[in-house]
Structure formats: C-alpha cells, structure tokens
Amino acid sequence: MKIGTERAGNEEQSHTSRYLAQFLVSARLDEMPEALIHEAKRSILNGFATAFAGCSDAAMERLVKTLSGFSGRPQASLTGRKERFDVLTAAFLNAVSTNVFDFDDTHPGTIIHPTAPVSPALFALGEHRPFSGRRLLEAFILGVELECRLGNAISPGHYKRGWHITSTCGVFGAAAATGKILGLDKERMVWALGNASAQSSGLVETLGSMAKSVGVGNAARNGLSAALMAGNGVEGPGRPLEGERGFLKVTSDSPNLPALVENLGSNWELSRNTYKPYPCGVVLNPVIEACLEIANAPDFDASRIQSVTISGHSLLRERADRPTVETGREAQVSAQHAAAVCLLYKASSLNEFSDEAVNRKDVLWLRKKVKVVVDDAAMVGAAHVIAVYTDDTVLEATVKHARGDAEYPLSDRDIEEKLRDLIVYGRSGVDPEPIIDAIWRLDQIKDVSEIMALARL
Amino acid sequence: MKIGTERAGNEEQSHTSRYLAQFLVSARLDEMPEALIHEAKRSILNGFATAFAGCSDAAMERLVKTLSGFSGRPQASLTGRKERFDVLTAAFLNAVSTNVFDFDDTHPGTIIHPTAPVSPALFALGEHRPFSGRRLLEAFILGVELECRLGNAISPGHYKRGWHITSTCGVFGAAAATGKILGLDKERMVWALGNASAQSSGLVETLGSMAKSVGVGNAARNGLSAALMAGNGVEGPGRPLEGERGFLKVTSDSPNLPALVENLGSNWELSRNTYKPYPCGVVLNPVIEACLEIANAPDFDASRIQSVTISGHSLLRERADRPTVETGREAQVSAQHAAAVCLLYKASSLNEFSDEAVNRKDVLWLRKKVKVVVDDAAMVGAAHVIAVYTDDTVLEATVKHARGDAEYPLSDRDIEEKLRDLIVYGRSGVDPEPIIDAIWRLDQIKDVSEIMALARL
CATH class of the missing domain: 3.30.1330.120 (2-methylcitrate dehydratase PrpD)
Structure with missing residues (x-):
C-alpha cells in the first residue's frame, strides 16, 4: 500500500481504520523530517514541565490517594512524586498532572492537548518494557498524528456538542502509540483502535472541575490498555472509526473522512503543535x-x-x-x-x-x-x-497573535525556562537540568526509563 | 425534599443531578416493596448464572491475561474462576463474564442489561469492605433505577445513534450503587455522577466483537472508581447530567428530563426487568x-x-x-x-x-x-x-410474546435452572445449590463476601 498519496482514494475512506493501522504499523522514524522529531522533543519537554507543576495539585493528591489502594506492582513512576504504581495507573496519573492546569500543549483548530494522553502512556510502558528514545519518538509522533487527525475529522462540531476532545481523541492516540511500541501487526492495531473506541469518553461539562482530569487520565490509561488487550488477542470491530456506528459517526454529525488520510506521512499534525506561555485556556x-x-x-x-x-x-x-x-x-x-x-x-x-x-x-x-x-x-x-x-x-x-500561537511560538529556551519555573511551582525539588538535557538527547537514549528515573522522587 | 411526587417541578428538572443524588442518598430498603426486593434477587441470580457461563469465554481469558500483569492486591474474586484481583479489576472482569454472551437481563424499551455493570461493582466492593445483603439489595435497586431512568430519558435516539447503552448508562448505575454503599453525602453523590460522566463510553459498532466487553467491564470499573474518587474529594461539575454540555444533551438530541424524576421512589425500573431464556440479542x-x-x-x-x-x-x-x-x-x-x-x-x-x-x-x-x-x-x-x-x-x-418477555417472564425456578445449566456450560465445577440458596436469602446475610466465596474457585 502506498502511504502519503496526496489524495486518498475511495478504498482508503471505506476502510479508514485498516488504512490508518497499516500506516501506523509501517511508518518509521528514519523517514520523518528532523524538524518533526525536534518538535516531538519540544512537546515532550513541555509535557514534563506542566506535569512538574500539576504533580502536587489537589486533584492529583486525591486521585493518587484513591488509586493507591487498588494499584498493582510498583512498575512505573510519577513525575515529581515518590509513589510507584502499576503501568496503567501511572499512565493515568501522569496524564492528569500533565493536563490538570491546562498549561500543556495545544493543537490549533481542534484545541486538543496532544501530549497528555500519549507521552505518559509511553513513558509508563517504557519503565515496564524498556525501549529506546528513538522508538519513543516514533511512537509519540504517530500517536499524536492519529489523535489530531481524528480531531480534525470531527471538528468543530464534536467539541461544540460537548465532547472533551483531548480525552475522546487522546485514547486513540495513546492506543496507537503504545500499540506501535508493542509491535502490533495491522489487524491487531485495528483491534487496538476498536478497544479504544469502546473507551472513548470525556465531557466539556466537566471542565473547571477535577472530573476533567478523570477523563484525561483515562485517555492515557485506556489507550494503553486497549493496545495491551489487542496484543493479547482481544478482538475489536473491523471498522471502529468509519463504521456506521463507529466513533466518527456517533460523535460527529458530519465527519470529514478525507481529513484522516490525506497527505498521511507527508503532512504531520505534530509540526503544528503550540505551547502555552500562560496557564489558561x-x-x-x-x-x-x-x-x-x-x-x-x-x-x-x-x-x-x-x-x-x-x-x-x-x-x-x-x-x-x-x-x-x-x-x-x-x-x-x-x-x-x-x-x-x-x-x-x-x-x-x-x-x-x-x-x-x-x-x-x-x-x-x-x-x-x-x-x-x-x-x-x-x-x-x-x-x-x-x-x-x-x-x-x-x-x-x-x-493579533499572542505568544505561544503558531505564528509566535515559544523558543526551545522558553520551554526550558517554563520547565524550570514549573518545578519551582510544584515544589518537587527535582533538578531540571538533567531532564532538559536528556529530552534534547532523546534520540540517543537507549532506555527511556532513564528519563523517569530523573523525573521522579 | 419530597421524594416520589407524581410530577416533578421545574426545580427538579433544572437541578436534576442534585435531585437524583438526594434521592439516592436518602432512599431506604425499608420503604421499598417486597416484590421489588425479590426482583433484585432474581436479577442478581440471573447475573451470576450468565457469569458462570461467561467466565471461561475466550474474551474473558484474554482480558484476565492482560489485566493480571497490572492488578493490585488480591482483594476480590471472580465468579467461576480462581484468580484474585484488586477491587476495580474484579468489577471489570465480573461485568465482562456476566454480559459477554448477552445472555443477561434486559430492561425493556432501553435494551439496557442493567445487572452487569452494577452487581459486579457491588460484590467486588463487598469483598474489600464487608457490608450486609440488605445494603447490597438497596444499593443495587438504586443503581439500576438511575441507570435505567437515564436510559429512558435518552431512548431511543441514543442507542440508535450508536451508543452501547448498557455501557454508557451502566457507569452511572455502578457509581450510584457503590456511592450508596460508601455513604456519600448529596454533594459527593453529584461528584460521583460527574466522575462517571467523564468516563461514560461504549459504541454499538463494537457489538459482535470482544471490544464490546471492554466497554461493559469499564462501566462497572469506572462507576466504582467514580464513587471512590468522589469519596476522596475528587470534585465534579454541579450538573453532570442536565448541564448544557452534560451527559444528556451531549449523547441525545432530545433528552426527556421528566423521565428521570417523575414518580421517583414509587415507580421502580427494576420491577420491569426481564431475563433471557436464550443466549441471544x-x-x-x-x-x-x-x-x-x-x-x-x-x-x-x-x-x-x-x-x-x-x-x-x-x-x-x-x-x-x-x-x-x-x-x-x-x-x-x-x-x-x-x-x-x-x-x-x-x-x-x-x-x-x-x-x-x-x-x-x-x-x-x-x-x-x-x-x-x-x-x-x-x-x-x-x-x-x-x-x-x-x-x-x-x-x-x-x-407475539416470547418467553422471557415482560408478559411471559421466567419463573424463579427457570432462573435457578438457568444457573445450573450455565455452570455446566462454563465448566467451573462450582456447586450451584449454596449460591442459589444464599441469593434467595440475601436480605438475611450479614456479609456479602460470603456469596463470592461460594461463587469463586
């Protein structure tokens, strides 16, 4: 199958889930532009920055308290905290700390916060089954690509109706990214998307309350569980996205199917990502x-x-x-x-x-x-x-254009400074410099668990 | 507040979540009809019957395998199986086995399977924090009441659009039921519904595949987690159901708010429940x-x-x-x-x-x-x-009316026989008679964990 055609044909649109799964399975970091890979590092760095601020928020404390009674083996760490949790719970909690202040990144047009559901799921998995920084970058870029293309296909109606798009699309991004790490084949990748579709949730009504974070945490947790389930043979439907009662038609009145597949592999959604200078919508x-x-x-x-x-x-x-x-x-x-x-x-x-x-x-x-x-x-x-x-x-x-907009992006140094400031705000006492250094060198790191070892207490 | 008025006023409709929370917090088994309590036992017995069949299904095996790597302490049991899991995971898995064959109960009109998300969440919690059979029956009846009234308020459009209503409404039923056991006050019960609203998911597209069970399992798991979170102070929105971007308006084009509150406490949805003689839709x-x-x-x-x-x-x-x-x-x-x-x-x-x-x-x-x-x-x-x-x-x-319809219900003996047959089908080798006996005596049982001790291996 040819990937990256300028216009996708009818077949791509009638079997969109399979087409996307094939892309996710076959795409390789080697074929991605350097600037895109650098943007992935910026997104991940910005995600750690906001997680260092959010890690001591009251919502986080209460969720940690609730889930600590039910977590499994101490497999994975929390950014800026000392507790250890099972991989699924750690993915949930780190997504919460990343997004709790809405100070994380923003994908223009959809207003998705792309990193929060995807990066924490990958880093949690990385503490359990070590893999390299290059594989993490590859999976992160692909997860964000799917997540944001889904957002494009259902915007603006989806959010406007009341879906918290970061959660509803994020679960697919986390499933795709972690499915890539697990080495799912095309069929199992479709199942992963199907298992994610069964778990896609999140309401705009919850914004402004702690319940928002429950939705975002679940996007990371459930995306990861969707991929793990698919890897163990939990089968999903053949057309979870484009089916008559699949994600797109159920959650959007007029889904734009071509937006999911056109220029796949040549136009990258992550390259449009933006980072906030202020902790607000x-x-x-x-x-x-x-x-x-x-x-x-x-x-x-x-x-x-x-x-x-x-x-x-x-x-x-x-x-x-x-x-x-x-x-x-x-x-x-x-x-x-x-x-x-x-x-x-x-x-x-x-x-x-x-x-x-x-x-x-x-x-x-x-x-x-x-x-x-x-x-x-x-x-x-x-x-x-x-x-x-x-x-x-x-x-x-x-x-006309505020700092942090696509037209006026934060510099690499701005994002570093944001991380330093937010570590002070969150009071974990973590040393920012080794983390900043490690994330800029992510493509040379053999085992991504090194980064969580620097980020945790 | 007066409960059970024939027609609810404007205030009840504009603050439906609070009104329902007050009802859930204050309703008592003493005030419920004997026939309703008996119907609860029939529903629970039928739920165990289908769980005994589903406990060895391939979907169940693959989900057990996936989650066993990430489960916490062995707090709770699985019907017909030997593994022990943390409470949240046990709720998930027992909901899966109860519903995997769609052989469980059916609420007419909505086609909700009411028991699968609610009963497993309660029994899992009961192994962790023991409580009596009377409290379980009370919480079960209330959880099913909320779940099915939500279904009534959004039917038939919700299912027709593609929402798997058992999952989407079930998470609220599980939250209400377990919130009742946890003794949540009115405000925290609203939060529990809000935390459930952030986690409500499930697509009709997944029916016919194992991914359906992921949605149903999550309804039980996430309803329970929603209540536990609320108990620990995880705040939700004030109007999670009736808000402008709350559950009802987002997942239904024309929600019927009065259906949620009219005759609350006098008309009981569980009394309309039906049980299947055949393992089919x-x-x-x-x-x-x-x-x-x-x-x-x-x-x-x-x-x-x-x-x-x-x-x-x-x-x-x-x-x-x-x-x-x-x-x-x-x-x-x-x-x-x-x-x-x-x-x-x-x-x-x-x-x-x-x-x-x-x-x-x-x-x-x-x-x-x-x-x-x-x-x-x-x-x-x-x-x-x-x-x-x-x-x-x-x-x-x-x-005109098949066996199992409201007009032609299964008898108590039919349901007992169904349980015996399905234990044979599922091959757990569990002795059916003590379980049948214990469920009919549920209102006399001091500690509901006794029942899971009979149901597990």
Whole structure:
C-alpha cells in the first residue's frame, strides 16, 4: 500500500481504520523530517514541565490517594512524586498532572492537548518494557498524528456538542502509540483502535472541575490498555472509526473522512503543535497580553477602572465568558479573571490562577467590571481590550497573535525556562537540568526509563 | 425534599443531578416493596448464572491475561474462576463474564442489561469492605433505577445513534450503587455522577466483537472508581447530567428530563426487568420460538427448505439482520443464524451459538436461505417466520410474546435452572445449590463476601 498519496482514494475512506493501522504499523522514524522529531522533543519537554507543576495539585493528591489502594506492582513512576504504581495507573496519573492546569500543549483548530494522553502512556510502558528514545519518538509522533487527525475529522462540531476532545481523541492516540511500541501487526492495531473506541469518553461539562482530569487520565490509561488487550488477542470491530456506528459517526454529525488520510506521512499534525506561555485556556492568551500591555503603560492605575470590555471571536465568549469563579481551575477559563489579575498584578502565572487568588477582594472587585463581547470580524486568537477609568479615560490594546500561537511560538529556551519555573511551582525539588538535557538527547537514549528515573522522587 | 411526587417541578428538572443524588442518598430498603426486593434477587441470580457461563469465554481469558500483569492486591474474586484481583479489576472482569454472551437481563424499551455493570461493582466492593445483603439489595435497586431512568430519558435516539447503552448508562448505575454503599453525602453523590460522566463510553459498532466487553467491564470499573474518587474529594461539575454540555444533551438530541424524576421512589425500573431464556440479542427471542415451533412440527425436514423469511419490527432488522457471521459472538445478534440452528437442531442454547456452530456446513447452507424483512405493523417483541420447502410447501409460525418477555417472564425456578445449566456450560465445577440458596436469602446475610466465596474457585 502506498502511504502519503496526496489524495486518498475511495478504498482508503471505506476502510479508514485498516488504512490508518497499516500506516501506523509501517511508518518509521528514519523517514520523518528532523524538524518533526525536534518538535516531538519540544512537546515532550513541555509535557514534563506542566506535569512538574500539576504533580502536587489537589486533584492529583486525591486521585493518587484513591488509586493507591487498588494499584498493582510498583512498575512505573510519577513525575515529581515518590509513589510507584502499576503501568496503567501511572499512565493515568501522569496524564492528569500533565493536563490538570491546562498549561500543556495545544493543537490549533481542534484545541486538543496532544501530549497528555500519549507521552505518559509511553513513558509508563517504557519503565515496564524498556525501549529506546528513538522508538519513543516514533511512537509519540504517530500517536499524536492519529489523535489530531481524528480531531480534525470531527471538528468543530464534536467539541461544540460537548465532547472533551483531548480525552475522546487522546485514547486513540495513546492506543496507537503504545500499540506501535508493542509491535502490533495491522489487524491487531485495528483491534487496538476498536478497544479504544469502546473507551472513548470525556465531557466539556466537566471542565473547571477535577472530573476533567478523570477523563484525561483515562485517555492515557485506556489507550494503553486497549493496545495491551489487542496484543493479547482481544478482538475489536473491523471498522471502529468509519463504521456506521463507529466513533466518527456517533460523535460527529458530519465527519470529514478525507481529513484522516490525506497527505498521511507527508503532512504531520505534530509540526503544528503550540505551547502555552500562560496557564489558561489558549483562547485567553491574547486577552492576557492585551491586559498586560495596558497594565504596563506608564502611570496605569487599576483602582481607577470603572469597566473593562474584551472583544474577540465567538469562541472566546463561548469558552471563557465566566464572570463568577470559585476555584483556580475555573479561573483558568475565565476571561474576567484573567483580565482582572493581569491589570492588578501585571502577571499571569499559576500563582494568579490559584484558589487563593480567586477570592482576593481586589480581584473580586475588578472581575465584576469585565465584560466579554463578540466581534464578528475578529480572528480566532486575537483580542481587543478597552479599559475605561471612572473619569472616562480610555485605555486600549489589541493583540493579533499572542505568544505561544503558531505564528509566535515559544523558543526551545522558553520551554526550558517554563520547565524550570514549573518545578519551582510544584515544589518537587527535582533538578531540571538533567531532564532538559536528556529530552534534547532523546534520540540517543537507549532506555527511556532513564528519563523517569530523573523525573521522579 | 419530597421524594416520589407524581410530577416533578421545574426545580427538579433544572437541578436534576442534585435531585437524583438526594434521592439516592436518602432512599431506604425499608420503604421499598417486597416484590421489588425479590426482583433484585432474581436479577442478581440471573447475573451470576450468565457469569458462570461467561467466565471461561475466550474474551474473558484474554482480558484476565492482560489485566493480571497490572492488578493490585488480591482483594476480590471472580465468579467461576480462581484468580484474585484488586477491587476495580474484579468489577471489570465480573461485568465482562456476566454480559459477554448477552445472555443477561434486559430492561425493556432501553435494551439496557442493567445487572452487569452494577452487581459486579457491588460484590467486588463487598469483598474489600464487608457490608450486609440488605445494603447490597438497596444499593443495587438504586443503581439500576438511575441507570435505567437515564436510559429512558435518552431512548431511543441514543442507542440508535450508536451508543452501547448498557455501557454508557451502566457507569452511572455502578457509581450510584457503590456511592450508596460508601455513604456519600448529596454533594459527593453529584461528584460521583460527574466522575462517571467523564468516563461514560461504549459504541454499538463494537457489538459482535470482544471490544464490546471492554466497554461493559469499564462501566462497572469506572462507576466504582467514580464513587471512590468522589469519596476522596475528587470534585465534579454541579450538573453532570442536565448541564448544557452534560451527559444528556451531549449523547441525545432530545433528552426527556421528566423521565428521570417523575414518580421517583414509587415507580421502580427494576420491577420491569426481564431475563433471557436464550443466549441471544433479545430481539431474537420471538424468532427463535417461531422457528422452534416450525421445527417441532410432525415430519418437519430442514433439508427440504428453499427459503426462510422472518418479518418483524424495524428494530429486529436493525439489530439482527446479519447474514454473514464468523464468530459465536456475532451469531448471537444474527437472525439468520438463530433461524438456521433452531430449524436444524431444534435447540437454542450456548452450544448453538459457539464459534464452532457458526462454521458447520449445514448451518452455512441454511443461513444463506434466511431473509429478514420489516413489517410496519409488527410490534417490538413479535416475529413471524415463513419457511418454504423446495416443493413450495409453506410452514409458518407467529410469536407475539416470547418467553422471557415482560408478559411471559421466567419463573424463579427457570432462573435457578438457568444457573445450573450455565455452570455446566462454563465448566467451573462450582456447586450451584449454596449460591442459589444464599441469593434467595440475601436480605438475611450479614456479609456479602460470603456469596463470592461460594461463587469463586
């Protein structure tokens, strides 16, 4: 079968699962561009960075406590923590810490956080059955490819309806990636996707609560279990994705099948991945930068503000118009909160999105003055902010592309610095430098369990 | 709060999750009718019966093999097997064995198999934290109530779209039931439902393959984990069911909210439960009885058949028009196969729906002659079969209500006999009599782990 044709034929579309499985089974790192492999390292490094922040979050503590009573042998480690768990549970918990603050990576268009379900599943498996960094990179790139192409095929309707796309698509990414490591043949890879399809879940309603992390953790855990089951002969349906009652048609009103297969092996979704400078929903990045611009103007005085108006694409209002927030987690998807803390503190780190910050009197006071409006002409990723003083003085700022966007990506050094900062935030005391060094050298590492040995306590 | 009002008010519908949680937390076995409690015992007995058959199925063997590498401490047992697993894994595996042949119970209208996700989760928890049979019955009835009311609220669109409703609703039933045992308060019960909502999955596309069992096993496992997490403070959204992007609206185009709350505490869904006499999709019951009637006629000769036409409700064709089958599992949802074996062997036990039976020459020959047509006037649950000999002789039979229907239920003795037969089929060698006796006495048993001690090897 020829992979990477510019247009996929009818056969590819009527047997999409088999076609994709063949691609996953046969694709090789040797044939992938250097820049793509480097992007994989950036994604993985960014994933460890956010896991170091999330590893001591309350949701993580409660999930660790719950699952520690039922975990199997101590096969695998947790980033920034001392506990050991069985491989499936470790995959769950590291996916949780990676994504709990939504500070991880973002695939533009779908808003999938691609790394959280895939990388933790691979590193957990790597502590149980050692393999090389090159194999990890290969499997990671392929898992993200499937995960994000599925997202492309069902966006925007899938998320809009209420599916938490990181979880629903992530389970397939984790299954594909770990299936690649397990050396599944084409038929078993289709089964792995089928076993993943039986476990795909996650609702947007859970965002802003700890239950979100249950969905994301399961994407990693269940993707890995789907592949392990397939490896042991647990058979799935022949067309889990494209079937009449398969994943695509059930979770999308108008799935775009060609998006799954066109330019497979030549256009890589991971190369479009983006990394966040701020610990918020990505739609808030331009809001934050516009507010920081206003706050950093000479003689700015937040106490004089009578109103703040944020205008942007409808997606901004849909995802982040949240005037009332009670927890740090909700604050991460609140445009009102983001504007208030940036204007008050000229900062936008995890400290400004903590449970404590949410209830500060000055934040409560300013948050109430902020409105979000839709500008039909605005592009996704842009924002315009107008602050009006009580004397009617108007301050405004426009951001067309925020830092972290595809057009304005974080540099390698930015991501390293993010990891250093987030280790401080998460208080594990882990030394960042050996991890940074090891991830940049991932393609030379013989046994990926070395990296978890550096990341755990 | 008043429970059991004839019509629920607006408040109940706008905060359905809280209203249901309050009901689950406050409802007591003392206030439930005797007949309902007896029906719970019948359901549980029938669930053990089918688990004794499924415990040695190939899907079960492969799942046991996969999960045994990652299970925690040996806290809980498997029906008909010798292995011990952690509580979560045992819940998964016993749900699989209960449902793997689709020979378990059926809630009319939704076609949910209510017991498989709920009872195994409770018995697994009961081996870890002992509680009484009365508490188990109470929690079981409540779990099934929630599970089936959710099914009512989203039927028929949910299943028709492709959701495997036993799995998608079962996870909530398991969460509610085990949350009741854990003594969750109202707020934590809402969280348990939220943690379940993040894990609700299962596709109709997987039916006929082993991947179906992955979904059903997860319903039990993840429902239990959802409750355990809530008990440890893992917070969920406030409106996981009725929220804008909550379970009901995401998985149904027109959810019927009143169906969730009306007559709560007075109309009980479990009292409508039905039990199968044949190991097939329930839509096949009337097909089987009509074919058996034809086959048992004097001088019947299957070798003379030139065609068989089955007519029934559109649901029959939708679920079971499957002329080509390759496995016993597919045969269970194939009207063609069911007709062929009944006409050839005058029998319809698990032996007639095995992988081996599927490939017998005579079965292949006759299956090809069977057609399924829709009769717009036919009721769900009815079937008309016409067999025509090569000499144009016509044989026909009509079944309006098959055995096992609500109108023609299996007796207590029928269910006992089913359990005895299925222990023989599953070859565990377990003695059925102490189990039958213990389940009828469940409301007098102090520690439900006694029952698993009788059911395991």
